[in-house]
Amino acid sequence: xxxxxxxxxxxxxxxxxxxxxxxxxxxxxxxxxxxxxxxxxxxxxxxxxxxxxxxxxxxxxxxxxxxxxxxxxxxxxxxxxxxxxxxxxxxxxxxxxxxxxxxxxxxxxxxxxxxxxxxxxxxxxxxxxxxxxxxxxxxxxxxxxxxxxxxxxxxxxxxxxxxxxxxxxxxxxxxxxxxxxxxxxxxxxxxxxxxxxxxxxxxxxxxxxxxxxxxxxxxxxxxxxxxxxxxxxxxxxxxxxxxxxxxxxxxxxxx
Numbered sequence: 462x463x464x465x466x467x468x469x470x471x472x473x474x475x476x477x478x479x480x481x482x483x484x485x486x487x488x489x490x491x492x493x494x495x496x497x498x499x500x501x502x503x504x505x506x507x508x509x510x511x512x513x514x515x516x517x518x519x520x521x522x523x524x525x526x527x528x529x530x531x532x533x534x535x536x537x538x539x540x541x542x543x544x545x546x547x548x549x550x551x552x553x554x555x556x557x558x559x560x561x562x563x564x565x566x567x568x569x570x571x572x573x574x575x576x577x578x579x580x581x582x583x584x585x586x587x588x589x590x591x592x593x594x595x596x597x598x599x600x601x602x603x604x605x606x607x608x609x610x611x612x613x614x615x616x617x618x619x620x621x622x623x624x625x626x627x628x629x630x631x632x633x634x635x636x637x638x639x640x641x642x643x644x645x646x647x648x649x650x651x652x653x654x655x656x657x658x659x660x661x662x663x664x665x666x667x668x669x670x671x672x673x674x675x676x677x678x679x680x681x682x683x684x685x686x687x688x689x690x691x692x693x694x695x696x697x698x699x700x701x702x703x704x705x706x707x708x709x710x711x712x713x714x715x716x
Contacts, residue, residue, distance in 0.1 A: 464494040465674045466532050469667065470551060471540030472501035478708030479660035484538055486711040487667035493674060496532055498524040500547050507659060507703030518546035525550065529557050536560035536674035538667050539584065548583040555587035560673035563588040564666035565597045586623030590679055592666040594630045609636045609647055616640035626679040632661055637687060641679045650691055655698035657707035664709055665690045692716060
């Protein structure tokens with residue numbers, strides 16, 4: 462059977478744990494054929510980001526046109542977008558980007574700033590699902606978000622900006638909050654004791670995109686993605702790859 466095609470529009474992580482690399486691993490692990498459009502090249506490892514080279518908007522546009530003109534893209538995940546011109550390119554083609562899942566990558570796990578709320582804000586009206594962590598949700602709304610109750614309020618407020626569904630994640634709390642179709646649901650899970658969570662947000666949003674491409678509803682896609690990330694965290698919990706936060710076990714090698 463021909464696999465479904467899923468597209469990631471994001472930055473490259475030379476350390477392999479997040480960004481384009483995590484997205485493509487997730488697509489493959491969940492049975493989708495991954496395609497990609499690079500928005501930035503980062504010099505990055507488990508300790509942090511040491512350099513960023515933004516891909517010019519015209520090259521981003523050319524990559525997008527090449528993929529969309531030939532391959533039947535069934536869902537799209539957008540990650541790191543730091544250039545307003547690139548956000549404009551994506552917005553202009555939003556009508557050709559089905560099941561658009563936006564992960565507003567604003568700060569790397571190790572603390573490096575990768576984007577800002579103004580750039581991300583351009584894309585919000587086109588999102589099928591928005592997946593900020595609680596810190597990114599706070600940056601988008603201009604306030605600190607700490608509790609599950611505040612996450613729920615943030616999810617509902619962000620939904621008013623255009624996304625049809627919003628998931629505010631709080632992996633350190635083992636709580637995510639979903640707001641879709643006017644209803645808010647608190648999703649509680651089992652915490653995983655690990656420092657190896659690099660790329661968990663990228664993985665979560667990519668898994669949602671795969672399941673939306675397969676025909677799942679937003680709640681179904683979110684729950685499947687949540688379980689996949691949990692298994693990835695558990696599988697890679699004891700890994701010792703690098704001196705900082707390591708990656709997830711995308712292919713269940715250790716389970």
